[in-house]
Amino acid sequence: MSASVADPQAHTRPVPSSVDAVVVGAGFSGMYLLHKLRALGLSTVVFEAGTDVGGTWYWNRYPGARVDVESLAYSYSFDSDLEQDFEWQERYPTQPEILRYAQHVAERFDLRKDIVFRTRVASAQYDEDSRTWKVRTEHGDAVTARFLVMATGCLSSSKLPEIPGLESYKGTTYHTAHWPHEGVDFTGLRVGLIGTGSSGVQSIPVIAEQAAELVVFQRTPAYTVPARNGPLDPDERAKIKAEYSTFRATNRQMPAAFGSRLPASDRSALEVDAEERRAEYEYRWQKGLGLAFIGAFNDVLISPESNESAAEFVRSKIRDIVPDPEVARKLTPHQVIGCKRLCLDTGYYETFNRPNVELVDLRDTPIEAITPTGIRTTEGEHELDCIVYATGFDAMTGALLRIDIRGRDGLPLQEAWAAGPRTYLGLGVAGFPNLFTITGPGSPSVLTNMMVSIEQHVNWIADCMDHLRRQGHRTIEASEPAQDLWVEIVNAMAGITLFPTCNSWYLGANVPGKTRVFMPFVGFPMYAEKCTQVAQDGYEGFVLSG
Ligand code: FAD
Numbered sequence: 147m148s149a150s151v152a153d154p155q156a157h158t159r160p161v162p163s164s165v166d167a168v169v170v171g172a173g174f175s176g177m178y179l180l181h182k183l184r185a186l187g188l189s190t191v192v193f194e195a196g197t198d199v200g201g202t203w204y205w206n207r208y209p210g211a212r213v214d215v216e217s218l219a220y221s222y223s224f225d226s227d228l229e230q231d232f233e234w235q236e237r238y239p240t241q242p243e244i245l246r247y248a249q250h251v252a253e254r255f256d257l258r259k260d261i262v263f264r265t266r267v268a269s270a271q272y273d274e275d276s277r278t279w280k281v282r283t284e285h286g287d288a289v290t291a292r293f294l295v296m297a298t299g300c301l302s303s304s305k306l307p308e309i310p311g312l313e314s315y316k317g318t319t320y321h322t323a324h325w326p327h328e329g330v331d332f333t334g335l336r337v338g339l340i341g342t343g344s345s346g347v348q349s350i351p352v353i354a355e356q357a358a359e360l361v362v363f364q365r366t367p368a369y370t371v372p373a374r375n376g377p378l379d380p381d382e383r384a385k386i387k388a389e390y391s392t393f394r395a396t397n398r399q400m401p402a403a404f405g406s407r408l409p410a411s412d413r414s415a416l417e418v419d420a421e422e423r424r425a426e427y428e429y430r431w432q433k434g435l436g437l438a439f440i441g442a443f444n445d446v447l448i449s450p451e452s453n454e455s456a457a458e459f460v461r462s463k464i465r466d467i468v469p470d471p472e473v474a475r476k477l478t479p480h481q482v483i484g485c486k487r488l489c490l491d492t493g494y495y496e497t498f499n500r501p502n503v504e505l506v507d508l509r510d511t512p513i514e515a516i517t518p519t520g521i522r523t524t525e526g527e528h529e530l531d532c533i534v535y536a537t538g539f540d541a542m543t544g545a546l547l548r549i550d551i552r553g554r555d556g557l558p559l560q561e562a563w564a565a566g567p568r569t570y571l572g573l574g575v576a577g578f579p580n581l582f583t584i585t586g587p588g589s590p591s592v593l594t595n596m597m598v599s600i601e602q603h604v605n606w607i608a609d610c611m612d613h614l615r616r617q618g619h620r621t622i623e624a625s626e627p628a629q630d631l632w633v634e635i636v637n638a639m640a641g642i643t644l645f646p647t648c649n650s651w652y653l654g655a656n657v658p659g660k661t662r663v664f665m666p667f668v669g670f671p672m673y674a675e676k677c678t679q680v681a682q683d684g685y686e687g688f689v690l691s692g
Pocket of ligand 1: 301
């Protein structure tokens with residue numbers, strides 16, 4: 147496997163033995179948190195497994211990688227000079243542009259001096275007597291900290307499929323989430339690609355243009371809408387920047403905090419006739435409004451009939467784009483649309499019209515094994531020079547549970563979450579004092595424009611730490627009853643929607659053996675209001691002590 151892993155040759159800087167806060171991860175969450183904690187005067191060290199900042203955008207360098215929220219919305223809002231100075235070039239920027247942005251932020255706020263790169267946190271143990279966390283890295287450093295914040299990312303623990311013979315393959319393998327920094331030249335090669343989630347949908351058209359042959363192994367067909375990406379119109383960019391705070395405030399009031407080019411619809415798909423419905427979907431399809439396609443009507447994720455109207459619209463587009471009826475059949479999804487994250491693409495369905503692309507539907511012909519020379523399905527062997535795994539992540543809990551975190555009485559987080567993750571507000575866990583999770587399970591997180599969720603969490607956590615200090619409290623911990631109630635609320639909210647109806651990674655269904663629990667909270671504005679209320683009410687549902 148070609149992967150960029152933490153360099154065993156230790157750190158880029160000395161590690162302090164004691165700090166106020168340890169932050170794990172230097173993606174957008176960890177970077178902003180470091181900036182905020184510095185402003186509070188809290189000594190902070192950030193550990194990061196990679197060699198630089200950027201998190202997701204540092205690791206996922208596969209061809210075609212880009213964000214599916216528009217750049218002007220997928221960016222920090224905390225500093226108006228930064229907002230004004232950084233000039234996004236594309237509507238849906240590529241991974242290199244987003245990484246450049248992360249690096250710009252690191253330089254601008256001089257963040258790197260408190261980040262220890264190439265260093266993976268291995269364990270964290272709470273000590274009742276000193277009421278501190280002892281954090282250990284894989285290099286053997288130990289740091290004592292009052293606060294421990296997991297900015298480890300919801301989609302940072304990559305997953306390989308469990309296929310017999312995986313290790314026997316003699317060609318080159320790549321995982322989209324560990325793409326070589328120097329890039330990959332597929333010219334003249336026979337490439338196999340497994341997985342048609344977002345990373346597959348983005349990379350397939352680009353790899354197909356280069357490779358001699360591309361064989362796509364598909365388990366579940368994807369719903370995807372055209373991004374219609376392009377350079378940002380300078381006038382439009384200037385217009386949004388002139389009213390940036392209003393633009394941001396509008397976003398925060400949208401159910402998933404995506405960009406605000408269109409107000410959220412207040413109509414049911416069933417309120418209008420078939421022609422008007424189709425016109426609305428067609429408008430969003432043509433304009434490349436991305437995830438706002440699902441927001442065409444207010445009940446697409448609630449009413450099966452409304453959902454079917456949106457799903458059928460996309461299916462009709464597949465039939466229009468792909469003339470071969472057998473290929474179109476294989477590409478056509480039948481699950482609820484939006485139940486798995488809707489993808490944005492540039493020429494995805496069209497790619498299957500190319501003579502050098504073959505689609506293998508694993509529902510018809512499952513993979514039997516990976517062999518030394520390729521992939522064998524029930525239909526026969528595909529000889530391949532390399533295999534790309536676009537097989538995603540152990541989402542939301544994977545990166546947290548990879549670390550041996552032990553709370554009060556030595557309770558391992560793995561045990562506390564044996565029946566699925568349990569948190570209060572996705573911010574705190576009962577039994578784990580002074581531990582915070584950014585965009586953790588039980589918060590809106592992956593259902594939203596994550597930059598907005600990240601800022602909301604970081605602001606809340608920093609305010610909370612400031613409050614504890616001012617009030618002379620030593621610890622904060624979610625109470626069991628508040629946590630139990632919150633878990634019920636998260637489930638109840640999901641139950642109103644169609645989200646739990648398919649085998650998505652939101653439910654952990656992509657990881658064999660993972661307990662199926664719908665992890666994110668549905669509805670950003672309501673959630674943010676609840677967090678504010680909790681803080682205003684003296685951190686209701688948390689126990690503050692000391
Ligand atoms: P990350 O960016 O994942 O950073 C976490 C960091 O923690 C990583 O660098 C990792 O190396 C480090 N880390 C983890 N464990 C340890 C450890 N034990 N020790 C040390 N370091 C550790 N979101 C959107 O809103 N819109 C999108 O369009 C979108 N597209 C995406 C596309 C892809 C391919 C992926 C993978 C994610 C996408 N996301 C998108 C989600 C994206 O993860 C967030 O938007 C955001 O970048 C998360 O930032 P973060 O800092 O919370 O986590």
